[in-house]
Every structure is written in structure tokens, then in C-alpha cells.
Amino acid sequence: MSNEKNYSPINGYVMILVVLGLIIGGIALLRIYLGIFLIVLAVLSLGGFVLVNPNGSRVLLLFGKYVGTIKKNGFFWVNPFFTKKKISLRASNFDSERLKVNDKLGNPVMISTILVWRVTNTYKAAFDVDDYQNFVRVQTDAAVRKLASMYPYDNFADEGLDEDITLRSSVNEVSEALETEVQERLAMAGIEVLEARIGYLAYAQEIANAMLKRQQATAIVAARHKIVEGAVSMVEMALHELSKKELVDLDEERKAAMVSNLMVVLCSDKDASPIVNAGTLNH
Template sequence: METEKTINPPSGYATFALFLILIVISGILMWQQQPVIAVILFVIDFSLVLPGLVIVNPNESKVLTLFGKYTGTVKKDGFFWVNPFTVKKKVSLRAFNLNGQQLKVNDKVGNPIEIAAVIVWKVQDTAKAVFAVENYIQYVNIQSEAAVRHLANSFPYDNLEDENASITLRGGAEQVSVLLEQELNERLERAGIEVLEARISHLAYAPEIAHTMLQRQQASAIISARKLIVEGAVGMVEMALNRLSEKNIVDLDEERKAAMVSNLLVVLCGDRSVNPVVNTGTLYH
């Protein structure tokens, strides 16, 4: 496999001046009735001098091949002259954005999900990009889709069905992005491509299960909230009984303690406002 070889060809300004001088000389020779020499100079000028002139724009490169053999890559921007018989292929060194399409895949536990990624990449090795693969842009698109599919198959969407999962697609966005970037760099190294950044841009359950999973998430959230409320209420009831006992405000038997605990839990755990009842009689009537 070819590896990149950077070359610095001579400046093209002197060669361009020579091109203009040869044109002037050819014109003078034609005027002096020496057409054979004039035509020879004219052919040399346009077949050897002019074809070797090349312009390299900023963040671009020219990959040069001579009779089927790779001779080097010009990465420095400017005006140069190279062997006129070389074939020059332009390769951009700018960063590209790949906004991947939404893919429908199954996560680790088999739930159908929709996922898409945004990938920023650039050509790092021009020789590999040109000679190692047929079309490096198409190669990036296909390998990126394969990497996103593999990532989605490797982790669950969330912890609802896999409570022991250390990384989930929804909760571990930063870790998932790092893993996706690493896998893409491994896959695209053959084509001389460097991935600068990779992020999940879209993540959702597939439409056929989205409503059911939303209800499940809501139920899980309600259960967690109720659990927290009950734990807090039990602590408050315990604190109230202890304070009443410490201050000797009232002496309650076990039956009345149970009634008080029941009433306090109803007040503290209920999701509606309660209406207090004032007892004007004795404690037992």
C-alpha cells in the first residue's frame, strides 16, 4: 500500500516567464520567415512548459503519478512547476461534515431504535485516499453507517431492561461519542481518513414501540418519586413521634400511635390536599 510522500517542487513563476519568452521568440521567428523553428518552439512551449504549471490552493493538495507510479503529493499552497507528463489529481484537505441518515436498528436488548450521527472528518494521507480505496468519500459514508449500526447493537437504549449496563445510548452520550470516534478511526485508517469528531445527532425509539416505552418511562419515574416520598414521610413520622415522646407533650398508647402514623402518612404521601378534622372531644371519643 502506498504511503504519502510530500514533495516541494520548484516555483512556477520562472517557468511561466520562460513560457511567455518562448511565445515571443516564436512570434519573432515567424516574422523573420523561419516557421520551422517557430513551430518547434511553439510545440515545446505548449507541450512541455505549460502542462507542468500547477496551482495548489490553501487546504488542497495535488497527488502526482508518472506513468502509473506515485511520485509524491504537493501540499504546500502556491504556484509550482512539475514534470509535465505527471497526472495531477486534486484532493481536498478541508474538513468535511457527514450528516448521517437515520438508521433503524436494534439495540443490545433487541428494542428497535432510530439513530443517526454527525461526523467531522478530513483526509490525512492523500496516497491512501487515492490508491487504497476506489472512492474515499463513498468509503467514509458506508463505513460510518456500519460503525453506527455496530455501536447501536453494542449498548442498550437505557437502563429499563438492562439495569446493570454501565453505558447506555441515552445516558452515556459522551462515552458513546468517544467509542464511535475510536471505531471510525480504526475503520477509516485504511483510506487515510482522520475523524475529528463524531456525535450522535438523533436517538429515539422506533415509532412502533415509542408510545409503550414512553408509558414505561413515566411509570418508572412515578414509582421512583413515590419511593422517595414514602421514605421521606416515614422519616418525618418517626421524628414526630420521637419529639412528642421527648417533650412529654402527650402519652399515646400503641393503638393511638398507629392511628397517628396512618393519618400522617396519608397527609404526607397523598397527591391531593387534605381537609383537617378538629376533634373537640376527648382523645377516645
């Protein structure tokens, strides 16, 4: 059996009156064996009282046999020979340690996860795993290691990859994949994953500086590509307008010189210093 079942306990306040009655009756009949029996029975009955707080539960066992689970909160009385194991049904928060793992490209990265979970099946949590809280920690770490190996940290064009999902930029997709992976691992313990997301992500220290320079170089190349593309369009437009309005008649050599000068001005990192030519176009 791997399914929990609800147990309906007796109202604890009613049983307080019964126990008090047993004690009073025992004292009144103390001179005979019945009185001693009533007092012993009252003392044994005190072990049956149980308090269940909101979002709490008690798993009941009778000599190793599962009897049921009390999930409703209140003050109750059960068989005093029951073993009562307390399991919280509250949402719990788990922030894993930072793990050093390899991404899809083999680059070492530091990663941690934040997990929000709760117990939904008290039988599985109590009996299908040895320690369900430690089970959550171990399986979460295993899921993070597997997830990190499935995606690259970032998408670099020179790697020949065209990955749509990366650990750095695809936060929602990675979180959904992590939640699914963790839920599959924790289902056998009767645990529901409410939220799973990456809490920390960075390159490992030994390659962090090199990767930072690589990212900067990639950004510079991309910016230069846009600058050159815009400069070519502007030069093309300038030549077209000059030819259309017949402001000046340029031969191929002068067009080449003009294109060269405009490209230098438009693509330069610094402002160009103008030089006024007081002579002819050839000097």
C-alpha cells in the first residue's frame, strides 16, 4: 500500500471529561481492584491526546502497521498505543548550495537553485523514503547538475551553435525544465514542487575573467557590424543623392576617394578632424 488514508480521531475535549470521570471513579473505588483498574486506565488514556496545528499532520502506526493520517487541525484523542509521527504540510523553502558543474560546452559554472515544496502524500513521505527532507536536498542537487549539462551558459556564434535556450538568457524556460525534472524525482516521496528557479549562476572563478573578455569582444564585434552596415547605407545614399541632383560630377576615382573618406569618418571611434582644402579637388 502506498496511498494515505484519513483517520477520524475522537474529540479531545470529550475524552478529557471521560478521563476525569475515570480518575474520580477510581478514587471513589480505590479500596477495591476496580478503582485501581480505573486509575491505571485513566493514566494510559493520557497518552492518546494529540494536538494537530494548522497545515500539520500526524501519521499513526499501531505496532508497525499504518493506520491513517490526521490532517484536520485541533485537539484529538486516539488509541494511546498508536505511534504518532509528525509531518508538516506547510510550504518549505530550500536554497541549495552553489555547485560547480559543467554546462553543455564543458565550461565550469557555479549554479544554485531555490525550491519551494510541500508534502502532499504523508504515507510516501514517511515510509517510501528514509528521510524525505534530506531526499529533497539530494535530488534537487542531482536535478541541477543534469539541467546544467543540457544547456550552454551562453550562445556564442564562434562555437557553431544555434541554441535557443541558454542558462543565462532563457530564465523562464530553464526554470520550467528544472521544475519538471525536480518534480519527477520527488514524486516518489509524495512531494509537490510549487516553484523551482535558478538562484545563482556564474562562470567558475578560474574562467570568469576569460569569459568576460570573450563576451566584451563579442559585443564589440556586433556593434562594429551594425556601424559598418549603417555607414555603407549612408555612403550609398550620399552618392545617390549627389548623382540625382547633379550637384557634382564625380568620376570613379573621386567616388572611391569619397567613399573611403566617409567610411573613415563614420566608422571611426573618435571624432574626425576636418581639413579644409583651399585648392582644387585634385590637390
